[in-house]
Amino acid sequence: MPGFRSVYSMFFERVKLDQCSESLINNYSRSIASLSLHFNRIPHEISVDEINSYLYRMTIHEHQSISYFKHMIYALRHWFRLFDMDSKAIAMPSIRREESLPVVLSQQECKELFKSPRSLKHRYLLAFAYGSGLRMNELRMLKIADVDLDRKQIHVRSGKGKKDRYVVLSNLLIQKFQTYLLEVKPQVYLFEGLTPGEPMGARSIQYIIVEALRKTDIKKKVSMHLLPVTYFHVVFTVPHELNTFCVRYPKEFYTILFEASKETIETLGADPKHLGAQTGMISVLHTWGQNLMLHPHVHMIVPGGGITKSGEWKHAKSEGHYLFPEKVMGKMYRGKFMSKLQVLLEQKDSFIQVPLRRKLYNMNWVVYCKDPFLGPKQVIEYLGRYTHKIAISNHRIKNVTEGIVTFSYKDYAQGSVQKQMPLTAEEFLRRFCLHILPPNFMKMRHYGFLASRNKPRLRTLQLTMGMMPVNKEAKATWKEITSSKLNFDVDACPCCQSGKMIRLMSFEANAPPIHFIEQLKKQKEH
Structure with missing residues (x-):
């Protein structure tokens, strides 16, 4: 489309200057490219109403994840601010985070989780991940030289926000450290993949955690940020x-x-x-x-x-x-x-x-x-x-008639007795505002x-106090839900109803690659 390449390059350079991570830059770039391809226009020329309609369709009808929605909104805010279109940036919808209730594992369940992998490498990885509180990429890129046993600390390099920090190393991890080095013999990184001297992949770490949970039959959703105290x-x-x-x-x-x-x-x-x-x-x-x-x-x-x-x-x-x-x-x-x-x-x-x-x-x-x-x-x-x-919530509003709003309230001066209070609409709005x-x-x-920067310290305390946070239970896919609730096979051919649909190409969660149409044509030719 006319003018897209030049403005897209400016956007890409701006995000780079903001020192965003490579994965974030890729997500933002895919989001902008996906939106532009859909409308066949650059974001400058797309109205806020059209963007909202697109987001609604993607999240409600096409069941895109909250992560897709988040990256699209943040990418558009960057874009509009870059080109001095602050009014559009402000008009972007807000993002509501999903909340879940946690459960705490017992000490016995913690022991079972640590013992479930056969490999010493996997057992120590689990203990190290939860004991240190490192993020996935920080754990992957941790080098042996970054672990200081004398000071009982870990030097985390280029963590979130490209910042270095120190993390306390628990006594439990220190005791097992030398044994791990002698038996596993990593060369550079503490947790290496199949290639010596190269870090383990993120998917490999995720697989280790999932397999450990599966072997112990743990199905709890647990919070990582609270301690078992009053x-x-x-x-x-x-x-x-x-x-x-x-x-x-x-x-x-x-x-x-x-x-x-x-x-x-x-x-x-x-x-x-x-x-x-x-x-x-x-x-x-x-x-x-x-x-x-x-x-x-x-x-x-x-x-x-x-x-x-x-x-x-x-x-x-x-x-x-x-x-x-x-x-x-x-x-x-x-x-x-x-x-x-x-x-x-x-x-x-x-x-x-x-x-x-x-x-x-x-x-x-x-x-x-x-x-x-x-x-x-x-x-x-x-x-x-x-x-x-x-x-005030809706259920407390009892009546709205002829400019009078009546709502219920508790009168604490009389022992929390339920009463009703009529107010003029103007007074009601004045109080609400x-x-x-x-x-x-x-x-x-x-x-x-309990501040975010101190989460690693919490992880160490959790281990010493006999609790263990784990990953959330895997949710059923939309295909599984459709099959179980509606008894409908989404992979069935819509024409003959007997054959199965064949997958030609898979996209990442956020958006298709820029040149996916050309790639799809090549797939069909083969």
Whole structure:
């Protein structure tokens, strides 16, 4: 098509300059080529409505994966920003991640998984993968020289984002390391393929994991990011007297709420009197009360313990009954929040009236602990069910007539009694709009050892605490589902209904290659 080659080359060079990985560059390139071939136009000339229609057809009717959708959207955003078409980039639809509930393996199941492969190489690969927390490509490209036994660490080179990092090496892996080297005798890479001195392929590693799971009959879907300990549910609130500042500076106000609550838990966790270890947190922002009025507060999930300086797990002193004293948390949180708020107001040339400031410092700020979670599974169930709610759900809206909206709510002042509240449509919308967060604001955040950068440390702790994360259970293909649910053979010839369709060519998951039509013609000729 006219002009495609030149603009495509510019796009390819731009993505290269952004230091994206080779696989990501290929995915983006295939996505742009696939879209352009479909419309026989370059993306400049395709409207947002046409793109949305194409994506809908690919994901709903042709059952393309969420990965296909994601790469197409990100590729188009890169494209439109490259050519100063930001309005189109902003108009691209958002991507919703799939969520799943995890299950934790028992210690016995962990042992069975490690013992299932016959090969020492495969057994050590499994232990190393889960014990170190390395990604697939990081594991493949790990060299023997990158393992430092004296310092008990692994030097990961060019990991995600082209960054180097160090990962803690567990004692279990150190004990088996020399035995592995003597028996397997790798030359350069720790896990080599059939060719000496060359790294093992990604598919080979995936096959080893699948086979190990198959031999043990493990069919559980497990999370890799939680530990088998008690989790506390802490709520940090803000006095309603500060709602004016929240409405005026929402982004800064909510950031202060996150930071003050996080620093409170971190400070008390580091204090030997209370714990003496680094803890972790998952914080979720909610801004509403039952009556839809502004009520900013943070729900925080905190494990009942932390990681000491020596890298070992230390349980909370309360033995799972409570985290820290509520009064202590309330006073510390109040001081940190007010200090940060005053700095913000000075930057904005604003201030808090002296009587209000005195009142805020004299009142008890509400910080309370709900009943602790019973384990990782209940934590994930809570996160999946509660954290992504909005201010009001449809089932609470009871009636909409003649400009009056009636909805149900719990009156906590009278023992959580269910009541109904009528509001004018204007007032209902005003209250609802109070809870629209600033653009690109993250309402869910991970801190401490639960932050993404600390996942490798979690893997080591999981092993020492007798748990083991595994890959998700393989899902049935769409052909298998169609056959079992509808009793319909999709491979049957649509003309004679007796013969089978013959596959001429297979494409990767994201998009066909650019010159697939010419390749298909050659296949037919042979």
